[in-house]
Every structure is written in C-alpha cells, then in structure tokens.
Amino acid sequence: MHQTQTIPEWLAVSDEVRAAVAAGGPVVALESTLIAHGLPYPVNLETARAAERACRAVGATPATIAVLGGRPTVGLSGAQLEALATLPCVRKAGRRDLGAAVALGHHAATTVSATMALAHAAGVRVFATGGLGGAHREAEPFDISADLTELARTPVLVVCSGAKSILHLPRTIEILETLGVPVVGYRTDAFPAFYVGDHAPPLPVSARVDSPGEAADLFAAHVRMGGAGAVLAQPCPADVAVPAEEFDRWLTEASREAGAAGVTGAKVTPFLLSRLAALSGGRTLAANQALIVANARLAAEVAAARSVAQ
Ligand code: PSU
Numbered sequence: 578m579h580q581t582q583t584i585p586e587w588l589a590v591s592d593e594v595r596a597a598v599a600a601g602g603p604v605v606a607l608e609s610t611l612i613a614h615g616l617p618y619p620v621n622l623e624t625a626r627a628a629e630r631a632c633r634a635v636g637a638t639p640a641t642i643a644v645l646g647g648r649p650t651v652g653l654s655g656a657q658l659e660a661l662a663t664l665p666c667v668r669k670a671g672r673r674d675l676g677a678a679v680a681l682g683h684h685a686a687t688t689v690s691a692t693m694a695l696a697h698a699a700g701v702r703v704f705a706t707g708g709l710g711g712a713h714r715e716a717e718p719f720d721i722s723a724d725l726t727e728l729a730r731t732p733v734l735v736v737c738s739g740a741k742s743i744l745h746l747p748r749t750i751e752i753l754e755t756l757g758v759p760v761v762g763y764r765t766d767a768f769p770a771f772y773v774g775d776h777a778p779p780l781p782v783s784a785r786v787d788s789p790g791e792a793a794d795l796f797a798a799h800v801r802m803g804g805a806g807a808v809l810a811q812p813c814p815a816d817v818a819v820p821a822e823e824f825d826r827w828l829t830e831a832s833r834e835a836g837a838a839g840v841t842g843a844k845v846t847p848f849l850l851s852r853l854a855a856l857s858g859g860r861t862l863a864a865n866q867a868l869i870v871a872n873a874r875l876a877a878e879v880a881a882a883r884s885v886a887q
C-alpha cells in the first residue's frame with residue numbers, strides 16, 4: 578500500500594529510501610552512534626556495512642541515519658557512512674541534541690532516541706540497533722537514557738538485543754512498563770542482556786513472538802490502539818555471547834576506571850563499551866558486531882511482513 582506522508586523539508590532522505598517509503602516497501606532504519614562512538618574503526622565501518630547488507634539480503638532498504646553538517650539525513654551514502662566512521666569531530670546526539678546539531682551545523686551521530694525521531698519523520702517504522710540505553714546501575718550520578726522516553730512517544734519498532742548489559746536491567750524493564758512500552762521477546766521468554774548470554778534470574782518480557790509476521794502484527798495492533806514505540810528483543814548469537822560471570826568482572830574494572838577518570842553523562846556508555854572491548858580481549862566487540870547484524874536481518878524480515886507496510 579502506498580503512503581501519503583509528506584517528508585518535511587528539513588529532512589534529507591536519499592532517493593532510494595524516499596522511493597521505498599513512498600511505495601510502502603520494507604525499510605529499516607539503522608543508527609549511527611554505534612558507528613561513531615560504540616565501536617572502534619575499522620570494525621565500526623565493517624559492521625555498518627554488514628548491517629546494510631543484511632537488510633538488502635532479505636529485500637529491505639537500509640536507511641542509516643545521522644546529522645551531517647547540520648542536516649538530518651536518512652539513508653547515508655557509502656561515502657557519508659565512511660566519513661561518519663572516521664571523522665574525529667562527530668558528536669553524539671540524543672533527541673534533545675537534534676535542534677542544536679541543526680542550528681549549529683554539527684556532524685552528529687544519532688542515538689536510539691534521535692534515530693527514532695528522524696526515522697518517524699521519514700515514515701520509517703522499523704529500526705535495528707545493538708542494545709538500548711536505559712537506567713544505569715549507580716544511584717549517583719543519576720543517569721537514565723532518553724531512549725526510554727522516546728519509545729514512549731514515537732511509534733517505531735526497535736529491534737535489538739535487549740538493553741546494554743552495563744545497565745541496571747530490572748530497573749530498565751520496570752521503566753519501560755511504566756512508560757507503556759511493549760517489551761517483546763523474539764523466540765525467547767527472557768529479556769536479552771545485550772552480548773551477555775544469560776541474566777540470573779531471567780528478566781520478564783511482556784509478550785513473546787516466534788515469527789516476523791507475529792512481531793509485525795503485534796506492533797501494528799499496539800500503534801492502532803494509540804501506542805507509540807515497542808521493543809523487539811532477540812538474544813545475542815549463542816556462539817559469541819559472553820558468560821555473565823566473566824562480563825561482571827570486566828564491568829567492575831571498567832566502572833572503576835570510569836569513576837577514577839570522572840567520566841559522566843553521554844560519555845559513560847562509549848567509555849564503558851571501549852574498556853570492555855579491551856578487557857575482554859575483543860570478545861565483547863565480536864559479540865556486539867554479530868548481534869547488530871543479526872538484529873538488522875530480523876528488522877528487515879519484520880519490515881517485510883505485510884502488516885507493518887500497511
Ligand atoms: N548499541 C550498541 N552500541 C552503542 C549503542 C547501542 O551496540 O553504542 C548506543 C545507542 O545509540 C544508544 C546509546 O542509544 O548507545 C545509549 O547511550 P546513552 O546511554 O548515553 O543514552
């Protein structure tokens with residue numbers, strides 16, 4: 578079915594994405610913070626390209642999203658993707674930072690919250706990432722990601738491997754419940770813990786689906802009844818997932834280093850991910866890469882399921 582949504586003039590949308598959205602074809606939004614700040618070069622560029630290929634392999638159009646020179650852009654070209662993966666001056670923009678990035682002409686990678694906002698403006702309903710932001714573990718300094726509140730207001734399905742294991746996951750799930758955000762397990766009854774294979778005790782999901790079609794139907798029903806965002810979470814591929822005891826050791830050390838270095842705010846997540854990659858001898862990096870690509874593939878399958886395209 579064709580869409581009638583007009584794309585706002587402040588938004589640059591690639592010809593390919595514009596045509597796919599207009600035709601009601603499957604399109605998958607991909608975020609850029611994991612490229613610019615979540616993964617080191619050249620793994621970041623390889624992962625971004627692999628995620629795009631995974632979408633195309635199942636017939637969906639990838640739409641990687643960022644702000645380039647103050648211009649919110651949906652559907653980066655190969656050269657734009659490379660610039661984002663290599664330039665040192667790329668900022669990290671959550672939803673609240675978009676206005677500043679536009680007005681001040683910044684290059685900015687978009688987090689889940691900002692990517693959802695721009696995907697929605699372009700008429701894209703399905704989005705793939707690695708792990709959501711959420712409630713951090715420490716009570717002080719208080720830190721809860723804008724990803725959660727964006728899910729409460731913007732009707733985009735976020736396909737991920739749950740929320741990042743550096744977070745307080747039980748608290749993150751409770752906040753999503755408070756915000757009315759469905760947390761749907763894909764072929765699992767337990768909320769996935771990013772690249773960590775198991776969480777004891779298992780964390781609840783609000784529903785389980787076993788096919789892309791069921792996921793698409795659930796999301797369509799949620800939006801039809803006035804709901805906004807939803808989370809579709811699948812576990813990290815088992816061959817690369819990291820055991821919880823090992824992860825906890827690395828995280829304790831990485832958190833100590835973050836405290837000693839006085840890292841706060843938007844810098845916390847990139848700092849911890851980078852230290853975890855080093856402390857694990859690259860194991861978390863390999864797992865992060867694998868789950869991002871797997872989530873892109875699943876998002877493409879869901880986007881291709883009929884009810885989302887209507
Ligand atoms: N998933 C990954 N790596 C990342 C992120 C997600 O595999 O780096 C990013 C997302 O952009 C998410 C952000 O929105 O981390 C959360 O940052 P913060 O905790 O500062 O809200």
Ligand code: MN
Nearest residue numbers: 720721722842
């Ligand atoms: Mn934060």
